[in-house]
Amino acid sequence: MRVVQQPLLTGLGPAMSATEVVRDADLTGRVAVVTGGSSGLGLETARALASSGASVHVPAVDPVAARAALSGIDKVDVWPIDLADEASVKAFANTFLDRRARLDILVLNAGIMAKPLFRDTHGHEGHFSTNFLGHYQLTALLWPALLAARTSRVIVMSSRAHQMSDVDFEDIDFVRRPYDKWMAYGQSKTANALYAVALDRRGRANGVRAFSVHPGMIVTPGIRHLSLSEFDAVGALEPDGSPVINPAADKKTPGQGAATTVWCATSPLLNSLGGVYCENCDIASVETESPFGVRPYAIDPERAERLWRWSAMMTGLDIEIT
Template sequence: MSTLITTPFSATSTAAEVLTEVDLSGRRAVVTGASSGIGVETARALAGAGAQVTITVRDLDAGARVAADITASTGSDQVTVAPLDLAQPASVAAFVNGWQGPLHILVNNAGVMAAPETRTSQGWELQFATNHLGHFALTTGLRPALAAAGGARVVSVSSSAHLRSDVVFDDIHFLARPYEPWAAYGQSKTANVLFAVEATRRWADDGIAVNALMPGGIRTKLQRHVTDAELDRLRAQSTAGAGGGGGGGITWKTPEQGASTSVLLAASPLVDGVSGRYFEDCNEAGPNQPGTRTGVADYALDPRSAALLWDVSLATLAG
């Protein structure tokens, strides 16, 4: 494996710190799922650095409140809100068709975590449909705009939960196997990494860099389907990991810290020319070691799986 990319930043760095002295004037950015959590802080940091930022949301009222808050905190009046429901192909198509001009930064941040078994109107499992298929359709649809920007960057927000499951190509949508919320979430997050791998291969000539990341453990609305008992268990695991020096625990981050790796990949000159990689805590992650929740699974970087997923995704969306 090639040498891992390192930066001066770490798990405690904030998004604003990462973009200190970075000037994004004239750059246009889209951040999906920016009505709460790290999406808000990703959009805030990009706007604070001078970018024109479009935040996509399902709830336009919530989006308007976020845009007003970002404008108030950054002084930027270049924050706009657009409707987007990633689980609905028609909504994705409407956004893509409505976009005009180049796009320099696309942060695929929106997500559904550990949801009860739910299917879209097409019969697709909701987490895979939202976290992967929706972003796949959005990003491939916006490819001409990204290519037109010259040196565009796409950021695919994955998770350490990708370590829970490879993409089960024989039964992606849990039609034959029993539904398990974390397994469904895990394979959708593996898909986010595989997308970065294959997009890098396919789009290199367009100058589009695509990377994936693990933002860290952040308490946000993403966990609305996770019970308090489950969170208590994760916190206990975190305490045990920290107290015993083990690698299995979770260190909870603030949303500002959670957004730092996203904005590093979206806009920092430190990663110019870097593509097809997986980052955590503002640095490229090495291979996952058994018994830990850090690093990247070999299967998530497998070029054959990445190519297969791309073909499957195209076929699925084509109906």
């Protein structure tokens, strides 16, 4: 079955905020995990889900800083995790499963962007390890709780940066080709979109649906290490250094950027759908030239399965298709 990648024409638009998306939602009794949920997009996602009654668990690299950032938001717990450390991912998953029988919403939001070359303990390129492979491991380990919820959703943070690079299956880890931080970032975001396709295929018979998301161009603490020339190249900053906010041009606040994630996590319009790439609170169109939409290679089922096989081999974790 191929992905049905066609806009629903929701009319919600790019200026919609995460809190507006869940204004009438009742998530009482629902359990959510939001990686990277203590800053930027993740913080706004956690805030919106908690405001509608969900119990939100936030795994973070720095739990002390995360608790400070999330102070004042009810129904949020913080846990330690390092997505580039296999043992850390397993420790969080085991602790969560010991305390919670079900997981209704899993938001794979944490990530890094355009950093100099670094590798995890297994030698995998850092963007691919943190943005994708750590989340692959986490989801596989939390799979029993997602199944126990009977109707659950996994939202994977992709990006329009997927247009920079397909997954290079011949050299994912930049062993033979020259390293380029933007190509590495783009490859990881394509992997996340493909992952949603393969994960949805494995979960839909049991009520687990997966979606990938482009949030928009958001200036958050996670990308402030970029140079001024890199910001200037995309017109991201005002003369005074503050972020440009123009949702129609894809330049959004963190609250607006989190809207599509929260929409994918909660919208009844998606009850019978999955494996799709979304933007601006709608399913995106398939595009080959436009800066908007999703490239065909990022939702290709065959490439998604190839990525899944590679990931299962690298991690020793797999989920069978039922």
